Amino acid sequence: MASHDTSHETYYVPPQSKWPIVGSIGLLVTVFGAGTMMNNMSADSDSSIGYWILLAGILIIAYMMFGWFSNVVNESRQGLYSAQMDRSFRMGMGWFIFSEVMFFSAFFGALFYVRMLAGPWLAGEGHKGESGLLWPEFQFVWPLLQNPDPAVYPGPTETISPWQLPLINTVILITSSITVTFAHHALRAAKRTALTLWLLLTVILAAVFLTLQIMEYMHAYNDLGLTLDSGIYGATFFMLTGFHGFHVAMGTLILTIILLRVMKGHFTPDNHFGFEAAAWYWHFVDVVWVGLFIFVYVL
Amino acid sequence: MSAVIDHHHADHGHGPAKGLMRWVLTTNHKDIGSMYLWFSFAMFLLGGSMAMIIRAELFQPGLQLVQPEFFNQMTTSHGLIMVFGAVMPAFVGLANWMIPLMIGAPDMALPRMNNFSFWLLPAAFGLLISTLFMEGGGPNFGWTFYAPLSTTYAPPSVTFFIFAIHLAGISSIMGAINIIATILNLRAPGMTLMKMPLFVWTWLITAFLLIAVMPVLAGAVTMMLMDIHFGTSFFNAAGGGDPVMFQHIFWFFGHPEVYIMILPAFGTVSMIIPAFARKPLFGYTSMVYATGAIAFLSFAVWAHHMFTVGIPLTGELFFMYATMLIAVPTGVKVFNWVSTMFRGSLTFEAPMLFSVAFVILFTIGGFSGLMLAMAPADFQYHDTYFVVAHFHYVLVPGAIFGIFASAYYWLPKWTGHMYDEVLAKTHFWMSFIGMNLAFFPMHFVGLAGMPRRIPDYNMMFANFNMVSSIGAFMFGATQLLFLYIVIKCIRGGPKAAAKPWEGAEGLEWTVPSPAPYHTFTTPPEVK
Ligand code: HEM
Ligand SMILES: [Cu+2]
Numbered sequence: 047m048a049s050h051d052t053s054h055e056t057y058y059v060p061p062q063s064k065w066p067i068v069g070s071i072g073l074l075v076t077v078f079g080a081g082t083m084m085n086n087m088s089a090d091s092d093s094s095i096g097y098w099i100l101l102a103g104i105l106i107i108a109y110m111m112f113g114w115f116s117n118v119v120n121e122s123r124q125g126l127y128s129a130q131m132d133r134s135f136r137m138g139m140g141w142f143i144f145s146e147v148m149f150f151s152a153f154f155g156a157l158f159y160v161r162m163l164a165g166p167w168l169a170g171e172g173h174k175g176e177s178g179l180l181w182p183e184f185q186f187v188w189p190l191l192q193n194p195d196p197a198v199y200p201g202p203t204e205t206i207s208p209w210q211l212p213l214i215n216t217v218i219l220i221t222s223s224i225t226v227t228f229a230h231h232a233l234r235a236a237k238r239t240a241l242t243l244w245l246l247l248t249v250i251l252a253a254v255f256l257t258l259q260i261m262e263y264m265h266a267y268n269d270l271g272l273t274l275d276s277g278i279y280g281a282t283f284f285m286l287t288g289f290h291g292f293h294v295a296m297g298t299l300i301l302t303i304i305l306l307r308v309m310k311g312h313f314t315p316d317n318h319f320g321f322e323a324a325a326w327y328w329h330f331v332d333v334v335w336v337g338l339f340i341f342v343y344v345l
Numbered sequence: 346m347s348a349v350i351d352h353h354h355a356d357h358g359h360g361p362a363k364g365l366m367r368w369v370l371t372t373n374h375k376d377i378g379s380m381y382l383w384f385s386f387a388m389f390l391l392g393g394s395m396a397m398i399i400r401a402e403l404f405q406p407g408l409q410l411v412q413p414e415f416f417n418q419m420t421t422s423h424g425l426i427m428v429f430g431a432v433m434p435a436f437v438g439l440a441n442w443m444i445p446l447m448i449g450a451p452d453m454a455l456p457r458m459n460n461f462s463f464w465l466l467p468a469a470f471g472l473l474i475s476t477l478f479m480e481g482g483g484p485n486f487g488w489t490f491y492a493p494l495s496t497t498y499a500p501p502s503v504t505f506f507i508f509a510i511h512l513a514g515i516s517s518i519m520g521a522i523n524i525i526a527t528i529l530n531l532r533a534p535g536m537t538l539m540k541m542p543l544f545v546w547t548w549l550i551t552a553f554l555l556i557a558v559m560p561v562l563a564g565a566v567t568m569m570l571m572d573i574h575f576g577t578s579f580f581n582a583a584g585g586g587d588p589v590m591f592q593h594i595f596w597f598f599g600h601p602e603v604y605i606m607i608l609p610a611f612g613t614v615s616m617i618i619p620a621f622a623r624k625p626l627f628g629y630t631s632m633v634y635a636t637g638a639i640a641f642l643s644f645a646v647w648a649h650h651m652f653t654v655g656i657p658l659t660g661e662l663f664f665m666y667a668t669m670l671i672a673v674p675t676g677v678k679v680f681n682w683v684s685t686m687f688r689g690s691l692t693f694e695a696p697m698l699f700s701v702a703f704v705i706l707f708t709i710g711g712f713s714g715l716m717l718a719m720a721p722a723d724f725q726y727h728d729t730y731f732v733v734a735h736f737h738y739v740l741v742p743g744a745i746f747g748i749f750a751s752a753y754y755w756l757p758k759w760t761g762h763m764y765d766e767v768l769a770k771t772h773f774w775m776s777f778i779g780m781n782l783a784f785f786p787m788h789f790v791g792l793a794g795m796p797r798r799i800p801d802y803n804m805m806f807a808n809f810n811m812v813s814s815i816g817a818f819m820f821g822a823t824q825l826l827f828l829y830i831v832i833k834c835i836r837g838g839p840k841a842a843a844k845p846w847e848g849a850e851g852l853e854w855t856v857p858s859p860a861p862y863h864t865f866t867t868p869p870e871v872k
């Protein structure tokens with residue numbers, strides 16, 4: 047159906063596709079399920095219908111992702127894509143990552159705003175110090191262990207030291223960025239075994255990172271009283287590290303799929319945008335982590 | 346400008362599929378553009394009906410028709426639906442239809458994703474509208490959804506409102522990525538950046554703004570969601586957060602958002618005025634740089650919406666001067682439009698009427714904006730009808746007239762028929778008179794202190810409000826005429842030439858009318 051005249055290089059315009067509509071139904075079902083689940087949870091109802099709708103939505107999205115990406119992979123392997131098409135994909139991925147950067151900026155912005163402005167004001171310092179009248183005993187320090195109203199928001203007893211697990215995790219993620227680069231070099235040099243091994247190592251490092259992160263969360267919840275509802279420190283801490291962790295999980299999934307494709311013999315030394323996109327994404331989560339390590343853990 | 350067009354390629358390959366599935370499964374930029382435009386018009390009528398309810402309630406002082414709770418839901422939904430459902434999708438629809446035609450591209454850069462962007466909108470707005478029927482009612486906290494109204498004190502349906510915003514945001518981001526990739530990657534040979542039509546330029550910059558701020562909005566609603574259901578305290582001072590922080594994050598998105606709604610209109614008007622003045626646009630280059638400057642500055646003015654909530658004096662001053670600075674590039678644009686018309690051979694067909702009204706009335710909105718930008722004066726004006734007058738002057742005769750002007754300008758290209766000029770002029774004059782009657786008196790009641798978002802008011806505002814309501818009903822009813830004109834034009838009418846407007850320029854006029862299903866499968870050569 048999509049057989050365009052190939053005597054001159056044309057831009058590939060795909061034929062009709064069901065994936066967009068499947069995806070949009072999937073997203074709708076997912077958010078509807080998530081919303082129902084959350085509302086039931088907050089209303090203390092034990093109805094579990096939300097979970098099931100959510101699960102159905104996630105399955106539809108997984109089906110869509112699989113089908114859509116299979117289409118793209120097949121089209122690419124049939125040689126339907128031109129260099130121009132490749133540029134479109136690159137731009138798409140690049141701007142997508144930029145949008146992710148802006149998403150994280152919102153949370154970093156919240157962190158900076160609270161630490162530099164709102165917190166001191168609430169303790170009666172600075173230009174808008176009159177907010178200090180609300181809770182006259184409140185002292186602002188960071189990490190914030192004593193919240194303005196501890197009866198409603200009991201603070202954490204302690205926070206996580208950056209020089210233990212977080213430092214290890216930093217080393218792990220940076221190493222994984224390096225190993226994925228080695229994998230890329232191996233791919234370009236057509237060294238398939240080296241490629242597979244470096245990529246496998248990257249995936250393993252990613253998995254280790256995630257495991258350590260889960261251990262850290264358990265420690266925070268069980269031993270330190272550092273939770274989502276322990277005030278603004280816990281809120282910013284879990285929001286930033288949590289969304290980062292979610293992105294690492296997605297990145298790990300993507301790298302795993304790339305690894306499976308490598309093992310199936312996909313990608314050539316000069317045509318492997320799928321690999322590169324995954325690597326870009328991986329570098330992006332790495333850079334975000336460095337920001338987190340500095341601003342959430344160390345400073 | 347001359348171009349080689351390839352008609353043979355246009356109709357070999359696949360034409361449109363038959364039936365409903367053509368629209369559901371399509372990857373064609375023209376199909377998707379049409380769907381966006383129809384969706385936007387449906388939302389325009391829905392949001393418009395809500396405005397009618399608001400104006401009916403405000404026809405007289407006292408409570409007559411609706412309960413205050415419902416009134417709040419109407420102002421909230423009206424704003425959200427018009428901003429995210431009517432204005433933004435209309436411009437994305439125009440972009441879909443026209444950008445590939447203007448730059449000589451076969452389609453959008455990522456056609457399947459294009460359809461995904463569109464089909465997320467019915468999902469998002471279906472969800473949003475459904476909240477009105479949920480227990481506890483729909484969102485009632487204003488389209489700006491300030492915390493803690495939208496968190497601690499919100500109805501349970503706020504959860505679904507949050508997710509609806511997420512879906513609409515994903516749609517916008519994907520749409521914007523597609524537009525950037527199309528413009529940067531799919532231009533025909535010879536179509537250099539500084540030869541691009543202004544609509545393409547303004548959309549390039551708008552798309553950048555979208556990608557930069559929609560994720561921030563997503564972040565804001567996500568923090569709300571966490572505060573509501575997971576016990577975080579981002580916007581609650583008892584836990585060390587700050588409700589004012591919500592406003593900072595919201596307006597960091599919100600101010601660029603208002604430019605997202607107006608820049609594409611700047612673009613179309615900058616193409617339509619030269620066409621009917623039969624003169625090239627005055628100051629093309631300065632238009633491009635002015636657009637860039639506006640977009641750049643729009644990131645540094647957000648707190649002009651927050652002069653009264655308590656920000657440090659240095660903040661008030663900085664945001665006041667930065668806001669006034671935006672008037673400079675905006676003034677450059679108005680100057681250029683006027684100079685383009687100066688000593689041109691003007692004719693006033695519907696697109697031109699809407700464009701000229703745009704220039705005059707948008708400028709009025711810009712001036713009231715400047716008044717609001719003065720922090721000490723804003724202490725008086727803030728949250729009064731003066732603000733409502735301001736943003737309706739920039740949005741109705743600004744964004745919406747820009748959309749109408751574009752629709753009439755390109756309808757012959759889309760349908761292959763000329764629209765009915767007499768009816769279109771009637772549409773224009775009724776809209777023009779209706780909207781001025783509706784919104785001009787709001788300046789006066791606002792300056793006299795009538796607060797916005799309140800269903801009842803002091804007796805002394807009665808006369809002006811009655812005039813406003815009559816104008817609003819007139820404006821609203823007239824839009825049904827627009828629907829009739831469009832349907833009539835699709836169904837028949839005098840055949841349109843490939844280039845129905847004598848003074849029009851650009852690649853889109855080199856293809857036949859109606860534009861074939863596939864155009865520029867081989868890129869034209871632009872000299
Ligand atoms: C010369 C350019 C402009 C200036 C100086 C300006 C200034 C302002 C100021 C200071 C406010 C806050 C008023 C208050 O709440 O007290 C405001 C509100 C607003 N402006 Fe503008 N503005 C300009 C152009 C625009 C444009 C082009 C649009 C949209 C197309 C726009 C849309 C809005 C909206 C929607 C609000 C109200 C938001 C709300 O509180 O609901 N403005 N403007
Ligand atoms: Cu603004």
